[in-house]
Amino acid sequence: MRSVAKSALLDPIVDDNPVTLHVLGICSALAVTTSLLPSLYMCVALTVVSSLANASVSAIRRVLPGSIRIIVQMTIIASLVIVVDESLQAFAFKTSRELSVFVGLIITNCIVLGRTESFASKNPVGLSFLDGLGNGLGYSVILILVATSRELLGKGTLLGYTIFPSVADGGWYNPNGMMLLPPSAFFVIGLIIWAVRSWKVEQVEEPEFLIHEVHRTEVH
Numbered sequence: 001m002r003s004v005a006k007s008a009l010l011d012p013i014v015d016d017n018p019v020t021l022h023v024l025g026i027c028s029a030l031a032v033t034t035s036l037l038p039s040l041y042m043c044v045a046l047t048v049v050s051s052l053a054n055a056s057v058s059a060i061r062r063v064l065p066g067s068i069r070i071i072v073q074m075t076i077i078a079s080l081v082i083v084v085d086e087s088l089q090a091f092a093f094k095t096s097r098e099l100s101v102f103v104g105l106i107i108t109n110c111i112v113l114g115r116t117e118s119f120a121s122k123n124p125v126g127l128s129f130l131d132g133l134g135n136g137l138g139y140s141v142i143l144i145l146v147a148t149s150r151e152l153l154g155k156g157t158l159l160g161y162t163i164f165p166s167v168a169d170g171g172w173y174n175p176n177g178m179m180l181l182p183p184s185a186f187f188v189i190g191l192i193i194w195a196v197r198s199w200k201v202e203q204v205e206e207p208e209f210l211i212h213e214v215h216r217t218e219v220h
Contacts, residue, residue: 008119008131012138019142019189020196021203024110028102029146029189030182036159038098039147041088045103047136049080050112054120054132056080061121073116074107081106111135146188154179 018024025046032042056076057064064072085103088096096103106112115135120128151157156164156173165171178184197203 005127005130008127009134009137012131012134013141014138014196015200015203017138017142017196018111018114018135019139020193023193024114025139026189027105028109029143030185032099032102033143033147033150033185034154034180035098035151036144036147038095039143041092041095042099042102043136043140043143045081045084045088045099046106046109046112046139047133048084049077049106050115050136050139051129051132052080053077053112053116054128055125057116057120058123058125058128064121069121070117073113073121077112077116078107111139142189142192145192146185149188150179150184154184 012018015021019026019029028042028046032038053073053076057073060072081104084106085096088099088103112132115132119131123131148158152163153176156162156166156171156175162169162171164173164175167174
């Protein structure tokens with residue numbers, strides 16, 4: 001049981017990462033990763049929602065009619081997102097304004113709904129909680145890497161503190177404005193996926209069509 005729990009918690013960080021392996025949760029990475037601070041809040045928000053939603057769905061899985069299963073899951077997720085969003089507005093109002101609608105869009109995040117449906121609806125509460133926590137952490141690792149690179153190269157700062165003094169302030173670094181544009185997030189995520197799959201070659205998908213099969217088809 002301990003190895004199963006460890007796998008549920010740790011596998012989503014690298015071996016079964018929802019972003020690098022399944023390419024889920026990409027939308028928020030485009031909008032909230034220009035600065036590290038809002039990205040950290042987004043990571044906490046999604047991790048809290050994912051772990052608690054998994055635990056809640058698992059707790060009622062035996063009495064939940066299949067015909068309304070998805071509706072109930074989305075209701076639970078939406079309720080948790082509202083609580084998280086209101087908490088952010090109460091304790092970190094400025095950051096909540098920067099995150100805009102993207103906290104609310106956790107309701108439709110494929111990572112959260114996917115884990116409640118594929119895992120929490122079939123497994124015990126504790127294991128489901130760890131699975132939600134692990135997937136939230138896996139998402140967080142990627143989001144933090146993207147936000148760190150974009151803020152550092154795009155502004156020369158991290159968490160608002162100057163790391164690379166800019167030319168405008170008498171320093172040596174000329175900020176790369178392209179890193180603050182949404183397409184740069186795609187490039188960074190693509191590089192991360194390439195790096196992970198170069199390290200974990202078993203994550204590379206089999207080609208859908210083999211070149212020799214194409215040639216054989218053309219000959220016939």
